[in-house]
Amino acid sequence: MIVVPEREIAGLISAADCFTAVEQVFASMAQKSAYNFPVIREAIGHADALYGFKSGFDRESLALGLKSGGFWPNNAAKGLTNHQSTIFLFDADTGRCHAVVGGNLLTALRTAAASAISIRYLARQDAKVLGMIGAGHQSKFQLRAALDQRAFGKVVGWNLHPEALDRLAAVAEERDIPFEAVDLDRLGAEADVIITITSSFAPILKAAQVRPGTHLACMGTDTRGKQEVEAGLLAAATVFTDEIAQSVTIGEAQHAVAQGLIPAGDIIEIGAVINGTHPGRSGAEEITLFDGTGVGLQDLAVASSAVDLAISKGLAVEVDA
Known part of the structure; x- marks a missing residue:
């Protein structure tokens, strides 16, 4: 059995490697050659933690396995990241x-x-302003990856605790792009692309704050009850997701579907756009929204890439199992 410890991951796999792995597995999901198993995610009644399992199987790559872990909100005070997980292949x-x-x-x-x-x-090719809602640990990874996709000329950000926006400002400075802290009204008025990456259980962004032509990536809702944007915003948008079953049960779409604002059948898998079986954005005025719930197959795809790289670079630890 091969062990790839956490300490080796940063030196092994790049954001570009992960983009390719996730893009391929989304395409495989849309072709129905890969599927996720039901998610288990529960509050354990200790340390305010959420713990669970995500798993699946990809018949194309033969990736089979699970990720076990969750969210420990008090870890920052202990010098640890709040998200803790291990992937088993x-x-x-x-x-x-x-x-x-x-x-x-x-x-x-x-x-x-x-x-x-x-x-x-899904974003317009002429998108110039990127809006960030949320400035936690995950936000800097979101910002770096987004800046690789369009020639953004400015980043605007909002966070419940404004002092944390320094994290985003530092990333923008790395890329030599102006950053400005703004309120939500101004963020919606200026941003061509908006990423929400919070752990909110109440809507932060309202439908009236988003202008036509915006693309939103809602990445924080992965548990029943969580919500980052007003349900009416999904009714005003064309909604895409990683997996429809998760989107309507634990994703951002859970609220709009439950309120009868959108039918589950109107939600589109992003893999269909990757495969070319769905056109994606239909016009410059269309609001598009990606409900990123986080599927187990994503974890298996990037972990498989990390294992392959660890073997090729001689960094894999082999143990008897």
Whole structure:
């Protein structure tokens, strides 16, 4: 069995590697050659933690496995990231555990890759202003990945605790792009692309604050009850997602579907756009929204890439299992 520890991940796999892996698995999902198993995600009643499993199987790559972990909101005070996870890969022919891979950085990279894919395929080509709602640990990965997709000339950001926006300002400075902290009304009025990456359980962004032609990547809602944007915004948009089953149960679309504002059948898998079986954006005035719920197959795809790279670079640790 191969072990790829968390400490090796940063030096092994790039954001571009993760983009390619996630793009391929989204395409495979849309072709129905890869599928996710039902998600388990529960509050454990200790340390305010959410814990669960995401798993799946890709018949194209033969990636089979699961990610186990969750969200520990008090970890920052302990010098740890709030998201903690480990990915287990199994041999599809024998069922034996093939690899154990540190999942913390990979989770951040694969989540950023998903929103970046949505921007590449759905945002207007002339998008110039990027809006960021949320400035937690994940936000810097989101911002870096998004800036690779369009020639943005400015980044505007909002966070419940404004002091945390320094994280986004630092990334913008890395890329030599102006950054400005703004209120939500101004963010919606200026941004051509908006990424929401919060852990909110109440809508932050309202439909009236978003102008025609905007693309939104809603990346924070991955649990029943969470919500980042007003349900009416989904009714005003063409909604895309990683997986429809998760979108309507634990994703941003759960609220709009439950309120009867949109039918589940109107939600489109982003993989269909990647494959060319759906045209994606239909016009410059259309609002497009990507509901990024985070699927287990994303984790398996990036972990498989990390294992391959670890083997090729001689960094894989082999243990008897």
